[in-house]
Amino acid sequence: MPHAPETRAPWWRHAVCYQIYVRSFADGNGDGIGDIAGITSRLDYLERLNVDAVWLTPFFRSPQADHGYDVADYRDVDPLFGTLDDFDTMLAAAHDRDLKVIVDIVPNHTSAAHPWFVEALADEPGSRARERYLFRDGRGPDGAEPPNNWQSVFGGPAWTRVDDGQWYLHLFDSTQPDLNWEDPEVGEEFESILRFWLDRGVDGFRIDVAHGLFKASGLPDVEGMGPGGETLDATMSQWDRPYWDQPGLHEVYRHWRKLLDSYPGDRMMIGEAWVGSSESMARFVRPDEMHQVFNFHWLSTPFSAPALRQVIDETYAAVAPVGATPTWVLSNHDVVRTVTHYGGGDLGLARAKASMLAMLALPGSAYVYQGEELGLPQVDVAPEDRQDPTWLRGGGVGRDGCRVPLPWSGTEPPFGFSAGEPGAVRTWLPQPEWFRDYTVERQLHEPFSTLGFIQYAVGRRRELVGGLSGEVELVERADDVVAFRRAGIDGAPGLVCVVNCGTEDHPIDDLGAPEVLSSALAEGTGQLLPNSAAWFVS
Template identity: 80%
Template structure:
């Protein structure tokens, strides 16, 4: 029996605001995606993941949804979406859409009704409302802090408080309320009926809150750490048992449709074992492996993540999902040191990820080797920055440079919503398409070779011993065919690879005099 399409797919993440703008307002849109489908097909990816494009006041750039069944006019119309979806399917590209179930926008009709209703009313039951502490209820119900900085509670005029683990404009839903579950099943069916192939579930480890809304132990009233042993993951609003019942219900919905419809979870949890609980046979199909994303370019660390991942997913029969970057984290080139060394390591990490069994997720611009961009304070738009919760995520969300020598580099005919630096001229799709040694040429070639190999390779991984600073593994060929060997040199000296034969893909050139694998480089061999 053939494996479902998602099991070994390469999925390309589109941050809709920053991918391609068709109408000149400086913000990417659905028609812009349609105009670039040939580029995506030529990149040899298998699927597209679209960040939220639903109706939204855009306080968190679409992750604050006011209507889950419509396209925001900023991004187009439902007809535009249908056209894009049909065009993707014509090119054998699957489409995954983002689903945001932890919270809605404060503009959602449910929350508008809740604010107009009285404490204890049916309308308020859909959200997490609570009385405050202190004699007059003037203090928040507990010490929970927003991910974006500051208290996670906002008081309304009648004295009650509502929970928002993110921005104040993103009130948390109450998943203990049956109507919430029914509504999201209906939303799933709406998009499945339109033909989408899957869902990326935002904050999949959220949704349920511990009964009684207890304080976070180890934190002070303003979120300050009071206990040196405090764990970031040990919070009474993350990874509660009830989330798994939700995903079992959704799995039944997905299984009732043809075409191997799927869901992948954004689940930030503390251990591989916790991650594996989300991909049990009757729950999600995949969950992002964020340990891979956050690991330094170190052979022992990369080996540890690979070993831990397989130890976790094997007992539940799941396949791993690898990701190096997304719209919430520092870009890989910068994470690995920046400059030429960061680019070499990013290319080596991509090649390693593409060789591993399971699926791989590529964030737009990774194929161009884009680094993090320093955004001036006056240009920042991320609520994380605006609420004082960190440096912000704008630097990894700069629009994609397509062509030309000056901003907006073919992204738009207008001023882009975030400034694009002049040095993007050397990194555009057009510029790199004319350079056979560019990052784009490398990624296109690697993915083309992967597509030709993956169906004939075993999912079993055999780690090879080639020294402390080298990660090496083999995937045997199915039915006695050739095996794929991947070697990545994380050290600072050349690594001899003559015993493996001629490489079929390289992240950078071999040493000219010896043919050895250079530091910060990876290669594939057929054995």
């Protein structure tokens, strides 16, 4: 398998990054909603978890129609989450603990409450203000039909008509109008926004919808799709759309790369780029563009040895020619939690732990979503409590179930998420009673808890990673077992990871004593149980 770059490199190449969904991590003021002060109060926990960095979902001023991904002011903290002073305090406290901080930038669209869009609505068709967005005349004799057949990711048409008869594009909610990246003023504004946060000391940016900024010239219809979004061509790919992965994207990221490189301290950016192939993904991480892009192919892969081997092979085949290191991610705030994805219950938890151990053993960066370290499954949020616009617009099952506030302590809601007596605060999404079995407090006192396992594995990874080669060698084992080796460099020990995806125990005596196990039950038996993984250091 091709070589990845050497491990002695900028911090982001081999970091374990913990994603904080700000609303749901920790509440510092007792209103039931997570905030910046809450993050500061829990930094010691993250330090003990041995992670290298945190990524914060948007905390900017926003009407919160999409929980912060509808930004009205990119240079300020929403009062719901605190103040700029609170952010500066948190950033300094994180840096005191050697934790890097990555913030989430949303360049595809703004909020409808952004001053630019307010100005555009007040102005006339063809005005300078409207050039910053994608306003178009409608089709049909009186312009009453949308300009094309594009559909919102959140469900329904991607166009909304305004009082003067024109339509504006929104690939997401109608309160999130898409920006026109053909307008130079848009690019200039976002370079200024990046400078604002870089000057405050942030270590990097996660770029939301990084694959969607540019749209095909002329905004053509999606071929094979009816006017109501119905599929007319069964072979049509969801990624083959005239608003995803357009060539103009890459010049923007080249400009941003130069900007980040002009600052000290290995500042970085990672893109959320949902694209159709590993080759498309690799284009975003060419040497003069983004530093990283999320590898979502691992996230969507079933717990199957052939499937996991294929993802590893395809990922390295794609990133090696451009000199990039891969990223690995099992979960985030937009998808079903890993435990539930893998079958739920004890089976899903066992597979989630095994996959986590495999992910941590691979070269590159690992991104861990809050609650994964607790083994949290998806919550079945009652319809009357749901707040996700994808659910409200009828665009899918919704994402609320993976966003329920974390359980920290105690036996009753809010489980230490908010200060005060149990039952005194209602969290923004209700926590189920069964969260009592998953609290940080409880798991810290259990010898074989998921939290203890993740904490140890991440810490052991930190000790080993500097001495490991960036090359991965797949090792032949049984058909339903994934095994790979990383050689040691400069006399350091190497690492072998074995994942049993089958239904039978797998012998591991020939590899020596396991260093880390995803299941304590396999210890000392000479057999790796199904749905388990192990590391061997030699």
